[in-house]
Amino acid sequence: SQQGEEDPQALSIQEGENATMNCSYKTSINNLQWYRQNSGRGLVHLILIRSNEREKHSGRLRVTLDTSKKSSSLLITASRAADTASYFCATDTDNSGGSNYKLTFGKGTLLTVNP
Amino acid sequence: DADVTQTPRNRITKTGKRIMLECSQTKGHDRMYWYRQDPGLGLRLIYYSFDVKDINKGEISDGYSVSRQAQAKFSLSLESAIPNQTALYFCATSDRRTGPQETQYFGPGTRLLVL
Numbered sequence: 424s425q426q427g428e429e430d431p432q433a434l435s436i437q438e439g440e441n442a443t444m445n446c447s448y449k450t451s452i453n454n455l456q457w458y459r460q461n462s463g464r465g466l467v468h469l470i471l472i473r474s475n476e477r478e479k480h481s482g483r484l485r486v487t488l489d490t491s492k493k494s495s496s497l498l499i500t501a502s503r504a505a506d507t508a509s510y511f512c513a514t515d516t517d518n519s520g521g522s523n524y525k526l527t528f529g530k531g532t533l534l535t536v537n538p
Numbered sequence: 539d540a541d542v543t544q545t546p547r548n549r550i551t552k553t554g555k556r557i558m559l560e561c562s563q564t565k566g567h568d569r570m571y572w573y574r575q576d577p578g579l580g581l582r583l584i585y586y587s588f589d590v591k592d593i594n595k596g597e598i599s600d601g602y603s604v605s606r607q608a609q610a611k612f613s614l615s616l617e618s619a620i621p622n623q624t625a626l627y628f629c630a631t632s633d634r635r636t637g638p639q640e641t642q643y644f645g646p647g648t649r650l651l652v653l
Contacts, residue, residue: 453638454638454639456641458642463626463647463649464646464647465542465628465630465644465645465646465647466581466628466630466642466644467644468641468642468643471639471641473638511580511581513642515640524569524632524634524640525571525583525586525596526583526642527583528573528580528581528582529580530578530579530580531580
Protein backbone atom coordinates (compact mmCIF):
# COMPACT_ATOMS: atom_id res chain seq x y z
CA SER A 424 0.00 0.00 0.00
CA GLN A 425 1.14 3.55 -0.67
CA GLN A 426 2.58 5.42 2.29
CA GLY A 427 2.74 8.80 0.58
CA GLU A 428 0.03 10.40 -1.51
CA GLU A 429 0.80 13.42 -3.67
CA ASP A 430 -1.68 16.14 -4.43
CA PRO A 431 -2.59 17.25 -7.01
CA GLN A 432 -2.21 14.33 -9.41
CA ALA A 433 -1.52 16.79 -12.21
CA LEU A 434 -0.58 20.47 -12.32
CA SER A 435 -0.22 22.75 -15.34
CA ILE A 436 1.34 26.21 -15.02
CA GLN A 437 3.04 28.87 -17.11
CA GLU A 438 6.76 29.41 -17.16
CA GLY A 439 7.84 31.76 -14.40
CA GLU A 440 5.04 30.77 -12.03
CA ASN A 441 5.57 28.85 -8.84
CA ALA A 442 4.50 25.21 -8.52
CA THR A 443 3.44 23.66 -5.24
CA MET A 444 2.96 19.95 -4.71
CA ASN A 445 1.83 18.28 -1.52
CA CYS A 446 2.46 14.90 0.02
CA SER A 447 0.61 13.24 2.86
CA TYR A 448 1.74 10.09 4.62
CA LYS A 449 0.32 7.74 7.19
CA THR A 450 2.94 6.55 9.69
CA SER A 451 5.81 8.19 11.51
CA ILE A 452 8.94 8.73 9.48
CA ASN A 453 12.67 9.27 9.84
CA ASN A 454 12.89 11.38 6.72
CA LEU A 455 10.97 12.35 3.62
CA GLN A 456 12.50 12.69 0.18
CA TRP A 457 11.39 14.15 -3.11
CA TYR A 458 12.35 12.65 -6.45
CA ARG A 459 11.82 13.77 -10.01
CA GLN A 460 11.15 11.61 -13.05
CA ASN A 461 11.33 12.79 -16.61
CA SER A 462 8.96 10.89 -18.86
CA GLY A 463 9.78 7.17 -18.83
CA ARG A 464 13.18 7.63 -17.25
CA GLY A 465 14.73 6.79 -13.89
CA LEU A 466 13.98 8.83 -10.80
CA VAL A 467 16.44 11.41 -9.63
CA HIS A 468 16.77 12.49 -6.01
CA LEU A 469 16.02 16.17 -5.38
CA ILE A 470 16.00 16.83 -1.67
CA LEU A 471 15.73 15.10 1.70
CA ILE A 472 14.20 16.54 4.85
CA ARG A 473 14.57 14.87 8.20
CA SER A 474 11.73 14.45 10.66
CA ASN A 475 13.25 17.04 13.02
CA GLU A 476 13.47 19.67 10.28
CA ARG A 477 10.63 21.97 9.23
CA GLU A 478 11.99 23.56 6.09
CA LYS A 479 14.81 23.03 3.65
CA HIS A 480 16.00 24.84 0.54
CA SER A 481 18.00 23.76 -2.49
CA GLY A 482 18.27 26.23 -5.33
CA ARG A 483 14.73 26.91 -6.57
CA LEU A 484 13.31 24.14 -4.40
CA ARG A 485 11.76 24.64 -1.01
CA VAL A 486 10.47 21.74 1.03
CA THR A 487 8.45 21.95 4.21
CA LEU A 488 7.53 19.18 6.60
CA ASP A 489 4.75 19.15 9.19
CA THR A 490 5.00 15.94 11.18
CA SER A 491 1.92 16.80 13.24
CA LYS A 492 -0.15 16.78 10.05
CA LYS A 493 1.95 14.08 8.39
CA SER A 494 2.40 16.23 5.33
CA SER A 495 5.08 17.84 3.20
CA SER A 496 5.09 20.32 0.38
CA LEU A 497 7.51 20.91 -2.48
CA LEU A 498 7.66 24.41 -3.93
CA ILE A 499 9.44 25.08 -7.20
CA THR A 500 9.91 28.78 -7.74
CA ALA A 501 10.21 30.56 -11.09
CA SER A 502 9.40 27.40 -12.99
CA ARG A 503 10.91 26.57 -16.36
CA ALA A 504 9.74 24.34 -19.20
CA ALA A 505 12.57 21.98 -18.25
CA ASP A 506 10.89 21.42 -14.87
CA THR A 507 8.17 19.46 -16.66
CA ALA A 508 8.28 16.02 -15.01
CA SER A 509 6.60 13.81 -12.44
CA TYR A 510 7.47 14.46 -8.82
CA PHE A 511 7.32 11.79 -6.14
CA CYS A 512 7.59 11.91 -2.40
CA ALA A 513 9.14 8.95 -0.62
CA THR A 514 9.22 8.14 3.06
CA ASP A 515 11.58 6.08 5.14
CA THR A 516 9.54 4.39 7.82
CA ASP A 517 12.40 2.49 9.38
CA ASN A 518 12.41 2.72 13.13
CA SER A 519 15.24 0.29 13.76
CA GLY A 520 18.29 2.48 13.26
CA GLY A 521 18.69 1.93 9.56
CA SER A 522 19.01 -1.84 9.55
CA ASN A 523 15.86 -2.31 7.51
CA TYR A 524 15.92 0.86 5.46
CA LYS A 525 13.64 1.08 2.47
CA LEU A 526 11.54 3.78 0.84
CA THR A 527 7.86 3.86 0.06
CA PHE A 528 6.88 6.08 -2.86
CA GLY A 529 3.69 7.97 -3.57
CA LYS A 530 1.90 7.95 -6.90
CA GLY A 531 3.38 11.24 -8.05
CA THR A 532 2.33 14.65 -9.33
CA LEU A 533 2.70 15.32 -13.04
CA LEU A 534 3.87 18.90 -13.49
CA THR A 535 3.61 20.55 -16.89
CA VAL A 536 5.26 23.93 -17.34
CA ASN A 537 4.07 25.67 -20.48
CA PRO A 538 6.50 28.01 -22.30
CA ASP B 539 22.36 7.77 -13.84
CA ALA B 540 25.09 6.04 -15.86
CA ASP B 541 26.46 4.46 -12.66
CA VAL B 542 23.41 2.18 -12.53
CA THR B 543 22.73 0.27 -15.74
CA GLN B 544 19.89 -2.02 -16.70
CA THR B 545 19.66 -4.55 -19.50
CA PRO B 546 17.70 -4.92 -21.63
CA ARG B 547 16.13 -1.49 -21.93
CA ASN B 548 13.12 -2.85 -23.77
CA ARG B 549 11.79 -6.39 -23.94
CA ILE B 550 8.79 -8.02 -25.52
CA THR B 551 8.00 -11.56 -24.43
CA LYS B 552 5.15 -14.02 -24.51
CA THR B 553 3.00 -15.37 -21.72
CA GLY B 554 4.69 -18.27 -19.95
CA LYS B 555 8.25 -17.37 -20.92
CA ARG B 556 10.99 -16.99 -18.33
CA ILE B 557 12.92 -13.76 -18.58
CA MET B 558 15.66 -12.06 -16.62
CA LEU B 559 16.29 -8.39 -16.14
CA GLU B 560 19.77 -7.40 -15.07
CA CYS B 561 21.10 -4.51 -13.07
CA SER B 562 24.72 -3.49 -12.56
CA GLN B 563 26.18 -0.63 -10.58
CA THR B 564 29.61 0.95 -10.28
CA LYS B 565 28.74 3.14 -7.29
CA GLY B 566 30.07 0.66 -4.73
CA HIS B 567 26.74 0.67 -2.91
CA ASP B 568 25.76 -2.26 -0.74
CA ARG B 569 21.98 -1.98 -1.09
CA MET B 570 20.02 -2.71 -4.25
CA TYR B 571 16.30 -2.64 -5.08
CA TRP B 572 13.88 -3.66 -7.80
CA TYR B 573 10.70 -1.64 -8.39
CA ARG B 574 7.93 -1.76 -10.93
CA GLN B 575 6.03 1.28 -12.12
CA ASP B 576 2.53 1.14 -13.52
CA PRO B 577 0.54 4.16 -14.73
CA GLY B 578 -1.33 5.74 -11.83
CA LEU B 579 0.21 3.42 -9.23
CA GLY B 580 3.61 4.96 -8.70
CA LEU B 581 6.56 2.76 -7.77
CA ARG B 582 6.12 -0.48 -5.89
CA LEU B 583 8.96 -2.43 -4.32
CA ILE B 584 9.42 -5.99 -5.57
CA TYR B 585 12.59 -7.19 -3.83
CA TYR B 586 15.55 -5.62 -2.09
CA SER B 587 18.98 -6.73 -0.96
CA PHE B 588 21.26 -5.18 1.63
CA ASP B 589 24.26 -7.37 0.86
CA VAL B 590 25.30 -10.29 -1.33
CA LYS B 591 23.73 -12.90 0.96
CA ASP B 592 20.67 -10.87 1.85
CA ILE B 593 17.35 -11.06 -0.08
CA ASN B 594 14.09 -9.54 1.12
CA LYS B 595 10.60 -9.53 -0.32
CA GLY B 596 8.97 -6.23 -1.02
CA GLU B 597 5.36 -5.25 -1.45
CA ILE B 598 4.69 -7.29 -4.62
CA SER B 599 7.13 -10.23 -4.83
CA ASP B 600 4.72 -12.90 -6.09
CA GLY B 601 5.71 -14.12 -9.56
CA TYR B 602 9.23 -12.72 -9.26
CA SER B 603 12.58 -13.95 -7.97
CA VAL B 604 15.95 -12.27 -7.60
CA SER B 605 19.61 -13.13 -7.41
CA ARG B 606 22.39 -11.02 -5.92
CA GLN B 607 25.38 -12.55 -7.65
CA ALA B 608 27.86 -9.94 -6.47
CA GLN B 609 27.72 -6.62 -4.69
CA ALA B 610 27.47 -4.87 -8.05
CA LYS B 611 24.83 -7.09 -9.67
CA PHE B 612 21.18 -7.74 -8.87
CA SER B 613 18.99 -9.70 -11.28
CA LEU B 614 15.22 -9.95 -11.42
CA SER B 615 13.53 -12.98 -12.96
CA LEU B 616 9.98 -13.56 -14.05
CA GLU B 617 9.64 -17.33 -13.88
CA SER B 618 6.53 -17.50 -16.08
CA ALA B 619 5.61 -14.11 -17.44
CA ILE B 620 1.98 -13.01 -17.51
CA PRO B 621 0.41 -9.96 -19.19
CA ASN B 622 -0.20 -8.08 -15.94
CA GLN B 623 3.56 -8.01 -15.42
CA THR B 624 3.76 -5.56 -18.29
CA ALA B 625 5.32 -2.52 -16.67
CA LEU B 626 8.38 -0.30 -16.38
CA TYR B 627 10.98 -1.89 -14.09
CA PHE B 628 13.61 0.08 -12.20
CA CYS B 629 16.68 -0.96 -10.33
CA ALA B 630 18.00 1.33 -7.62
CA THR B 631 20.95 1.41 -5.23
CA SER B 632 21.79 3.10 -1.96
CA ASP B 633 24.71 3.29 0.45
CA ARG B 634 24.19 2.26 4.06
CA ARG B 635 27.24 4.29 5.07
CA THR B 636 25.41 7.57 4.38
CA GLY B 637 23.29 6.90 7.45
CA PRO B 638 20.21 9.06 7.93
CA GLN B 639 20.90 10.92 4.66
CA GLU B 640 20.58 7.73 2.60
CA THR B 641 19.02 8.28 -0.81
CA GLN B 642 18.45 6.01 -3.78
CA TYR B 643 20.01 6.13 -7.25
CA PHE B 644 17.96 4.75 -10.09
CA GLY B 645 18.79 3.03 -13.33
CA PRO B 646 17.20 4.10 -16.63
CA GLY B 647 14.50 1.42 -16.48
CA THR B 648 13.45 -1.62 -18.50
CA ARG B 649 10.19 -1.43 -20.39
CA LEU B 650 8.64 -4.92 -20.45
CA LEU B 651 5.67 -5.99 -22.54
CA VAL B 652 4.17 -9.43 -21.98
CA LEU B 653 1.89 -10.57 -24.78
